[in-house]
Amino acid sequence: MPLLELDGLSRRFGGVLAVDRVSMRVAEGEVRAVIGPNGAGKSTLFNLITGVLAPSAGEVSFDGKRITGLPAHRISQLGIARTFQVTALYPEMTALENARLAAQAREKGRWRPLGGGATLREAAERGESALARLGLGALAGRPAGLLSHGDQRLLEVAMALAQDPRLLLLDEPTQGLSVEETAQAVETLAGLFAAGGVTVLLVEHDMEVVFRLAERVTVLHRGAVIADGTPAAVQAHAEVQRAYLGGFS
Numbered sequence: 600m601p602l603l604e605l606d607g608l609s610r611r612f613g614g615v616l617a618v619d620r621v622s623m624r625v626a627e628g629e630v631r632a633v634i635g636p637n638g639a640g641k642s643t644l645f646n647l648i649t650g651v652l653a654p655s656a657g658e659v660s661f662d663g664k665r666i667t668g669l670p671a672h673r674i675s676q677l678g679i680a681r682t683f684q685v686t687a688l689y690p691e692m693t694a695l696e697n698a699r700l701a702a703q704a705r706e707k708g709r710w711r712p713l714g715g716g717a718t719l720r721e722a723a724e725r726g727e728s729a730l731a732r733l734g735l736g737a738l739a740g741r742p743a744g745l746l747s748h749g750d751q752r753l754l755e756v757a758m759a760l761a762q763d764p765r766l767l768l769l770d771e772p773t774q775g776l777s778v779e780e781t782a783q784a785v786e787t788l789a790g791l792f793a794a795g796g797v798t799v800l801l802v803e804h805d806m807e808v809v810f811r812l813a814e815r816v817t818v819l820h821r822g823a824v825i826a827d828g829t830p831a832a833v834q835a836h837a838e839v840q841r842a843y844l845g846g847f848s
């Protein structure tokens with residue numbers, strides 16, 4: 600059984616079919632990239648999976664259960680965590696405080712018969728461990744706004760990981776980074792994925808990054824899946840090359 604299954608998922612905005620009958624299965628432990636030109640529907644797809652947006656048609660199943668139409672906080676409690684395309688953290692708070700808050704966010708609303716004390720302590724531990732997994736342990740006490748742009752993007756991944764997700768959705772984790780920062784972030788993420796235990800859906804523009812990180816790639820073009828396979832197979836695909844020429848950056 601796949602961990603995540605999308606079946607005919609669609610979303611319309613007025614006259615624009617932003618996501619067009621997307622079907623996809625992601626196995627537990629897989630690192631899958633979703634690529635496509637600007638406006639292909641990648642972020643909208645993430646918003647449909649995480650319950651930020653309701654689909655116009657189709658179904659989302661997670662761990663064998665239909666989650667279509669559930670509110671975002673319920674889906675997050677079920678174990679899907681995400682980062683956003685645009686940096687989203689509290690700049691005045693330290694890296695650890697950001698990670699701890701993210702860990703607590705998932706705890707909210709969970710049934711806790713023994714009260715909140717254990718929950719707070721667990722959240723702190725999960726925040727610290729997530730920072731360590733992203734190589735940010737030494738920066739835990741630093742205000743997030745004073746971290747380098749690359750470390751801020753990694754902190755966002757740590758914040759998602761601190762929620763102890765079964766599925767991690769990363770929306771362009773290297774967007775806006777310099778060549779050096781991208782290389783460093785990619786190596787850190789490769790190490791995290793190689794350590795196992797997490798299933799990843801990754802939106803990425805940079806094919807080199809996709810090659811380094813993903814086992815399998817799904818290509819979106821105008822909302823629809825036009826190719827699906829290994830990075831090498833997908834890159835050789837004629838329609839994908841046309842889509843690239845038509846606007847991949």
Ligand SMILES: Nc1ncnc2c1ncn2[C@@H]1O[C@H](COP(=O)(O)OP(=O)(O)OP(=O)(O)O)[C@@H](O)[C@H]1O
Pocket residue numbers: 612615617635636637638639640641642643644684
């Ligand atoms: N809230 C919205 N209201 C109206 N149209 C939207 C909305 N969100 C996205 N769209 C449209 O849906 C289409 C897909 O947008 P989306 O942001 O999902 O693309 P993307 O693949 O993430 O692009 P990028 O690579 O630029 O991040 C675009 O035509 C966009 O203008």
Ligand SMILES: [Mg+2]
Pocket residue numbers: 641642643684
């Ligand atoms: Mg996007």
